[in-house]
Amino acid sequence: MAVRPVVDLLELSPDFLRDPYPVYAKLRAEGPLHRVRNPRGLELWLIVGHDACRAAFTDPRLSRDWVGSGDISLISGAGPDHPGHAHMLMADPPDHTRLRRLVARGFTVRRVESMAARVQQVADELLDAMEADGRREADLITSYAFPLPMIVICELLGVPELDRDRFRVWSNEIIAPTNPANEGRAYTELLEYLVALIAAKRERQGDxxxxxxxxxxxxxxxxxxxxxxxxxxxxxxxxxxETTVNLIGNGMLGLFAHPDQLADLRADTGLLDGAIEEMLRYDGPVENSTFRLALEDIELGGDTIPAGSPVVIAMADADRDPVRFPEPDRFDIRRDARGHIAFGHGLHYCLGAPLARMEGKIAIRSLLERFPGLALAVDERELNWMSGMLIRGVRSIPVRW
Structure with missing residues (x-):
């Protein structure tokens, strides 16, 4: 069988980072599996289409155990012994099962519900600060979408108030590295911080x-x-x-780009639950899965992924597949968007999904209620989208009201 040629995603569309959906749709029309070169120059196998993506998430031949079974240097600037890799998202069963069980009790429905009042308080305080500025304009990411989930997750975990600028650099470099040196530095500095924090918690336990x-x-x-x-x-x-930052940011961009939907949501916040699901489906915060490792040759759609290859599951494309969602490029807050895989699928389904949904609902409702005239202050094409293919979001969203 002939070797499938590598498709350079940026050559297929120079506008790929801003709008990857037409590229994914073109590939999907040709089949569920493609060899591609991502914006960082890495060659990988990309799975597209709703059914193929859901199946890939539950395929045990697609592993997350890069440290034990693969070459971690293919996907990370941190070495194989780095503690930053010792978590459930980098493990398969039974290790994954064990780690998730030990952590899951911190994300129970009861615990998430108990945090709603505090999330509302944080949102109100951030909106107060935006309003008190007096300029009637702000960067929605810096002033609101970034600090809200940061404060919440830090308080949940028990992290003293971090320097926001420093943490933002660490987080951005880990999920969308600008280069290997910066990625490695971010891992090292965050590691040093966490080692000191854990030592302090051992000495003085908190709630x-x-x-x-x-x-x-x-x-x-x-x-x-x-x-x-x-x-x-x-x-x-x-x-x-990161998930919640970009749920808020991308969700608001979806509303700004569809004034009729924005007006409907402002008029009836009872539509908010469905609107959040549509935001997740239409332009979710996670564009593609984390890298999977093919443990053996895997046949899909007439092609074969060679053992040892990096594989990515295109969640963003799965949620724009017309086989599952009619008129998928239409943003409709009344759509039944259930069945999307914006938080993944299977054993690696996002443990924090209930928290992200709750934060997103409070954040967007509070924003629309506080600033009825809120609008995007620049042309949408001027927005600076994050590099890479994992997290989908923009660096800033200038708004006015």
Whole structure:
């Protein structure tokens, strides 16, 4: 069989980072599997289409255990022994099952619901600060969408108030690296911070998730190792914050681009639950899955992924597949968007999804109620989209009211 040629995504569309959906649709029309070169120059296998993506998430031949089974240098600037890799998103069963079980109690429905009042308070305080400025304009990301989930996840984990600019650099470099050196520096500096924080928590336990993780013991006497504590803390801090930042940011951009939908939501906030699901489907905060590792040759759609290859699941394309969602490029807050995979699918389904949904609903409702005349202050094409293919979002959103 002939070797499938590599498709350079940026050559297919120089506008790929801003609007990848036409590229994914073109590839999907040709089949579910493609060899591509991503914007960072890495060659990988890309799975598109709703059914193929859902199946890939549950295929045990597609592993997340890069440290144990693959070459981690293909996908990360941090070495194989870096504690930042010692978390459940980088593990397969039974290790994944064990790690998730030890952490899951911190994300129970009851605990998330108990945080709603505090999320509302944080949102109100941030909106007060925006209003008190007097300029009637702001960067929605810097002033609101970034600090809200950062404050919430830091308080949940038990992290003292971090320098926001420093944490934003760390987080951005880990999820959308500008170059390997900066990515490595971000991992190192965040690691040093977490080591010191865990040591302090061991000395003085608090009523927070990190203290609970340090002392958590399951029925069999199992507990997280020091390395796993660091890895899980890094995962919760970064993933627990980035998803919500871009749910708020992308969701508001969807509303700005569709004034009729914005007007409907302002007139009836009872539509908000459905609107959040449509925002997640239409332009969710996670564009593609984290890298999977093919443990063996895998045949899909007449092509074969060679063992040892990096594989990415195109969640953004799955949620724009017309087979699953009629008129998928239409943003409609009344649509039944259930069945989207914006938070993944299967055993790696996002543990923090209920928290992200709750924060997103409070954040967007409060924003629309406070500033009825809120509007995008620049042309949408001027927005600076993040590099890479993992997190989908913009660096800033200038608004006025």
């Amino acid at each position: 927070d998730m990190l203290s609970a993780l340090i002392h958590a013991v399951d029925e069999g006497g199992d507990r997280l190792s020091h390395k796993e504590l660091i890895g899980m803390s890094l995962l919760i801090l970064v993933a627990g914050h």
